[in-house]
Structures are given as structure tokens and as C-alpha cells.
Amino acid sequence: MKSTGGSDAAKRRAGEAAAEQVTDGMAVGLGTGSTAAHAIDALGRAVDAGLDIVGVPTSFASRQCAIDRGIPIADLDEVDGLDIAIDGADQIVAESGDCIKGGGAAHTREKIVAAASEELLIVVDPTKVAETLDHTVAIEVIPAARTGVEAAVEGLDGTPTLRQASDKDGPVITDNGNLVVDADFGSIDDSAGLAASLSQVPGVVEHGLFVDYTSAVYIGSEDGVSETRY
Numbered sequence: 001m002k003s004t005g006g007s008d009a010a011k012r013r014a015g016e017a018a019a020e021q022v023t024d025g026m027a028v029g030l031g032t033g034s035t036a037a038h039a040i041d042a043l044g045r046a047v048d049a050g051l052d053i054v055g056v057p058t059s060f061a062s063r064q065c066a067i068d069r070g071i072p073i074a075d076l077d078e079v080d081g082l083d084i085a086i087d088g089a090d091q092i093v094a095e096s097g098d099c100i101k102g103g104g105a106a107h108t109r110e111k112i113v114a115a116a117s118e119e120l121l122i123v124v125d126p127t128k129v130a131e132t133l134d135h136t137v138a139i140e141v142i143p144a145a146r147t148g149v150e151a152a153v154e155g156l157d158g159t160p161t162l163r164q165a166s167d168k169d170g171p172v173i174t175d176n177g178n179l180v181v182d183a184d185f186g187s188i189d190d191s192a193g194l195a196a197s198l199s200q201v202p203g204v205v206e207h208g209l210f211v212d213y214t215s216a217v218y219i220g221s222e223d224g225v226s227e228t229r230y
């Protein structure tokens with residue numbers, strides 16, 4: 001899986017620490033990205049050693065990752081809720097746990113899985129931690145609504161950019177068949193207000209602002225990992 005941001009060792013420590021919270025009989029949401037992949041790796045090793053869990057992937061990529069590691073998987077409608085979801089973030093405010101996700105264009109399913117879970121454990125390296133959210137906000141958009149959503153983002157004092165896979169391949173298409181508009185709002189002082197405004201725009205499937213979702217954050221570093229609970 002493509003790596004972003006900080007060191008792989010820091011990401012691995014965060015992913016492994018979160019995976020240690022998983023116990024026998026749990027249904028576990030499997031997040032997307034290079035840090036969440038370390039948690040899936042650790043869960044795969046635990047399953048090999050006898051841990052009895054079922055994983056609910058948040059993307060094509062995390063589904064494949066779980067299959068490769070021998071983790072039994074199910075769709076969300078096949079389990080009776082989730083005990084824990086483990087996922088990465090593009091940026092997180094350590095004080096509140098509010099974060100921005102969607103760098104892998106998987107934030108819609110990630111949010112659905114997080115909402116179905118008793119706990120959301122966010123795993124990051126220190127480069128993701130900020131005092132105020134100012135990362136671009138990924139917005140999954142139904143293709144026919146793109147120009148309207150871009151205008152709405154501008155109306156909210158943001159700058160929209162359609163996410164491109166590459167010049168050659170054209171726009172990113174999500175696992176749900178939609179486009180992604182990345183919106184730059186600068187420093188986000190009222191994340192709950194912005195989240196509510198974006199949710200109201202016709203054609204917005206989901207945005208990457210996760211306000212009041214996080215149960216704990218695991219921040220891996222070169223020499224250890226810290227846990228903050230909310």
C-alpha cells in the first residue's frame with residue numbers, strides 16, 4: 001500500500017498498538033491507508049495465532065489486504081454491529097480527536113463503518129497531529145453534481161479541486177463510482193459547522209470531516225506509541 005507522511009516504523013507502532021485492543025469474538029472495522037494496513041497486518045498475525053474475529057473492510061484495498069492476511073471478512077449488513085474500527089487519518093487534533101480522512105478516497109465507507117462501531121481507534125504518525133485542522137477536505141460527489149458542489153464549496157469560502165488519478169488516467173473514481181473534490185478551507189475554526197454545511201449540499205455523498213467520532217488516537221513515533229482516549 002502506498003505510504004504517505006511520516007516514517008513507516010511510527011505507523012507500524014501505531015497500527016500494532018491499536019490491533020492489541022482487539023480480542024476474541026470481536027467484529028472489527030478495517031480501515032484504509034498505509035497506517036491502517038499495519039493494524040491489518042498485526043491482526044492477520046493474531047488470527048494465525050488463533051484470534052477469532054471477523055473484519056469488515058472499508059475499501060477494495062483493505063478488503064484485499066485482509067484476504068491476503070487470512071482474516072475472515074464480512075459485509076457490514078452481515079454482522080450485528082462492530083466492536084472496534086481501526087483507521088488512519090490525514091490530520092487529527094489530538095486535544096479533541098476530530099480528524100480529516102479521505103486521502104485514500106475511502107472516507108464514505110470509513111465513516112459508515114465508524115458510525116456502526118462501538119469504538120473508532122485512529123492510528124497516525126506524529127506528522128498528522130495538528131492544533132487546528134487545515135488539511136484539504138475530501139468530498140465524495142455524485143458525478144452529475146460536481147459543478148454544483150464546487151460552487152457550494154466556493155460559497156463556503158473554500159477552493160475546490162477535482163482529484164485526479166493522473167493526467168493520463170483522469171479523475172479518481174471511488175469504490176462507489178463517484179468523484180472526489182478536495183476542498184481547501186484554510187484553517188478550519190468550526191469543524192462541526194463546516195461538516196454540517198457540507199452534508200447539506202445536494203450531490204455530496206460524504207465528506208472527510210470526522211467530528212466526534214474518535215474514541216482513541218494512537219500516535220506512533222520512532223521509539224514508542226502514545227494513546228489518548230476521548
Ligand SMILES: O=C(CO)[C@H](O)[C@H](O)COP(=O)(O)O
Pocket residue numbers: 002003004005031032033034035036087088089090100101102103104105106107110
Ligand atoms: O482516510 C484515509 C483513506 O481514505 C486514510 O486513512 C488516510 O488517508 C491516512 O492514510 P495513511 O495512513 O496512508 O497516511
